[in-house]
Amino acid sequence: MGNITKTIGLSLGADICWPICYEEIIRRLQLAIPHEGNTVNFNVERVTIEPYSLRQHCKYAVVLDRLTHWYHTSREWIKKAIILNDLYVLNNPWAVQSMEKQTTYCAMMKLGLPIPETWMVPPKSYERSKDLDHTLKSYARLFNLGEVGQKMGYPMFMKPYDGGGWVGVTKIDNDGELRASYEQSGKHVMHLQAAVAPHEHFIRCVGLGPQVKLVHYNPAAPLHGRYVEGSSTLSVKDQDWLRKLTIIINSFFLWDFNSCECLSKEGTWYPIDFANPCPDSQVTSLHWHFPWLIKANIRWSIFCAVTERKMRLNQSWEPYFEIAREKASLEEKVEQYATLAEAHFETERFEEFCDQHLAHLDEITWEFFGSDIAKDAIRQKVTALYPPHEVEAFTEHFWQQIQKWRRDEETKIGDT
Structure with a gap:
């Protein structure tokens, strides 16, 4: 029995701000968690991309993954590490890839x-081939898009069946807009989905x-x-x-x-x-909500690492x-x-773990987001995203939103 170091890997794409904040708060927490007779410490590393043997050892207990949804090299390394090395990853890469x-x-x-009425329509255009030409000639039925629109009713949305980030999403209010959007959809397979309108809350x-x-x-x-x-x-x-x-x-x-x-x-x-399954994680999107993301990431990753949570x-x-x-x-x-979901996520055990071992996380996070390191993390993300003449203004904008969050949280911190 003794000290054990668990290494958490960050598998990153264009992520800049949240990894800086995650790493620094973990450092400031100075975690030494007793578990089954050992004391568990933590190290955080950024996962690199390089050739590897399928039998290669994996040193990570948990990987926070931001690449699986689009970068195949990292996806396949993660699959290998789950199968051969019992790695725990956020998220299951097979589920991300197929669902x-x-x-x-x-x-x-x-x-x-209550999912709104949803239709799938064949793509407007194709990569032509001999086999595809035969298939379409034999089996693809001509259809009247306007009739589909009349059956569904307006307004509706057209969007890629497997897309994300609002790419290719179009609000459609009439037959003309439906036809125009379909003409512009290219080779994408599209959904048509009835709008929930008017709505009270989004x-x-x-x-x-x-x-x-x-x-x-x-x-x-x-x-x-x-x-x-x-x-x-x-x-x-x-x-x-x-x-x-x-x-x-x-x-x-x-x-x-x-x-x-x-x-x-x-x-x-x-x-x-x-x-x-790769939601917004940048301060430039989340602003006031950004500290919650960092804390939630820390709680769940530390819990999974210490308890050696097994991948399904x-x-x-x-x-x-x-x-x-x-x-x-x-x-x-x-x-x-x-009830099934709570059991899957071990909610009761997780909450007890956080109360016992991460009770100081709120205060440490609150203090960190008043620091120069936090402001520099914001500036680095803004610099990567905005034109040079807007960097200082938007850095200050997001910084002030974080400070507003700190003022909102100050009373809660004082009461604990």
Whole structure:
């Protein structure tokens, strides 16, 4: 029995600000956590990209992954490390790779969630080949797009069936706009989805393990203003419902870190987009909400590293489908789904762990976000994203939003 060092790897793409903050707060926490007779310390490293043997040892206990969704070299290294080295990763790479929006809509429809009416349409154009020409000539039916639009009703949205980041998303109000959007869609396979309109609330629910952050969202605003500043103003009932939906979706697809978009209309919450297993993590998007992300990442990664949480390699959907087949109300089914989700994320054990070993995280994080290192992390991200003449103004803008968060949190810190 003695000291054990657990190494947490950061597998990064264009991420700049959050890794700096994560690394520095871990350093300031000076963690030495007793576990099963040992004292666990922590080291944080950035994962490099290089040739490797499939039998190569993996030194990481946990990897926070930001590349699996698009960079194949890192994805395949992570798959190898999970299978051969028992690595724990946020998120399961097979689930990220295979579960596009089409699958998620179908699965949640089967669970009884009120997914808006959604159609898939063949792509407007193709990469031509002899085999494809024969297939299309023999089996592709001509269709009237306007008739599809009339069956669905307007307004609607056209969006790629497997896309993200609002790329290729178009709001459509009439037959002419539908045809024009389809003409511009190129080789993408597209969804048409009925709009939830008018809606009362647009909420982005960010889930990280059993932790959920509900953020009012304005997609019409510039990128730096889409996440509305401040805590949720929803009722306790609505907040509880959205938290349950989020952890149900994330546990169903084996996503530790994912965001779910939901719209409310006449008392019903409609999940509209929830295959986002690499959510916004930059201060330039999250601003006031950014410190929550850092703390949630630290809590979940430390918990997984210390307890040696095991990866679930494949989904187990049948327990959810058994509930779906019951003759019960949606509310009753959601309660049962949520029980499965809480068990998957070990919520009770996680909360006890955080209370015992990470009680000082709030104070350390609050102090850090008043530091020069935190402001420089913001400046580095802004410099990478904005033109030179806007760097100082936007650095100050995001810095002041973080300081507003600190003022909002100060009373809570003092009461603990």
